[in-house]
Amino acid sequence: MVYELSIEKLVQGGEGLARLPDGRVCFVRGGLPGERCRVELTSGKKDFARGRVLEVLDRSVDRTRPSCLQFGRCGGCSLQHLESSRQAPYLEYAVRENFRRMCRGELPEGFVIHQGEPWGYRNRARVVYLGERDGRCRFGFRKQESNGVVAVESCPVLTPALNDFLKNTTVQELFGGAGDAAFKGAATGSKGVPKDLEINLFDNGSGKISFFYKGMPPKLRDARCPAQVEIQGRIIQSDASVFFQSNLSLLPQLVQSVQQAVDEGIASGAATDEWLIDLFP
Secondary structure, X not given: OEEEEEXXXXXXXXXXXXXXXXXXEEEEEOOOOOOEEEEEEEEEOOOEEEEEEEEEEEOOOOEOOOOOOOEOOEOOOOOOOEOHHHHHHHHHHHHHHHHHHHHOOOOOOOOOOOOOOOOOOEOEEEEEEEEEEOOEEEEEEEEOOOOOEEEEOOOOOEOHHHHHHHHHOEHHHHHOOOOOOOOOOHHHOOOOOOOOOEEEEEEOOOOOXXXXXXXXXXXXXXXXXXXXXXXXXXXXXXXXXXXXXXXXXXXXXXXXXXXXXXXXXXXXOOOOOOOOOOOXX
C-alpha cells in the first residue's frame, strides 16, 4: 500500500518516523524530517510498520544527492541522502532521545557528538566473496533488508587501502593458493569455496590490511589475521575476526573525552574509576 506521510524526525538507524492514518508509527527508509513523501509499506506489525520513499513531495533543505551509485541497494549506508554537515545534529537528537527513553535520564548539555571526515574514513568492513575474474577476487556487500549481494569494486566510505584490497586482491593472496586443502580449486571457481563466503577486513590505520573468514587455513590466518593499531602512543593487538572501532581517526578524540570526564569526575568526588562502561546505542 502507498500513503502520503509527513516525516516527523529521524530515529536510530537513519529511518524517518511518520504516522499512518490508523495511528501506527511507520519507520520510513529514505525520509527526512519536515518532508512529505509518498511511502510504500514494506512490512507491517500490530503496533508499527516499515516503508520506503517512492517520491519526495515536499523536500527538506538538508537533502542531497547520494555520492554512491549503490546507495539504496547496498545495506551499508543509511544517511547519504542527508547533507553530511547536517548529520551530526540529527544523530545527537537520536542519541539523546534513546538515552532518555532507555535510561530515564538526560545527557549533559555539553555532551559532544564527535564527527570526522564523511568519506574515506571507515577502516573495517565485511564483504562477500563473489568469485574471481582474471585471477582477481570479486566482492560485494549485502543488500538492504536482504541476504542478496550487491557487487562492488569500491566504496566511498572505506579507506583507500581497503578500496585497493577490493580491486586488486588475488585469489592466491586471499586463499593462500589454490592448493590449500580447505579451499582447493578456488582459483578455478570450483565448489571448494563456500557459497556467500563472508570476509572481515580491517585497515590498521597505516594501510596494512588484515582479513578473516571461517575455514581460513591456519598458516594464512596466523599471517594475515592479526592486526596492530597505535592509538595515542599505545600499541593495541587485535585481529580481523573481532570487533574494533570502525573510525580510527576519531579514536584519539574519544579517548581524550573519556579520560577528561573520568578525571573530572574523580576530582569532584562524583565518580570513581572502579567501573567504566562502554555503551553502543
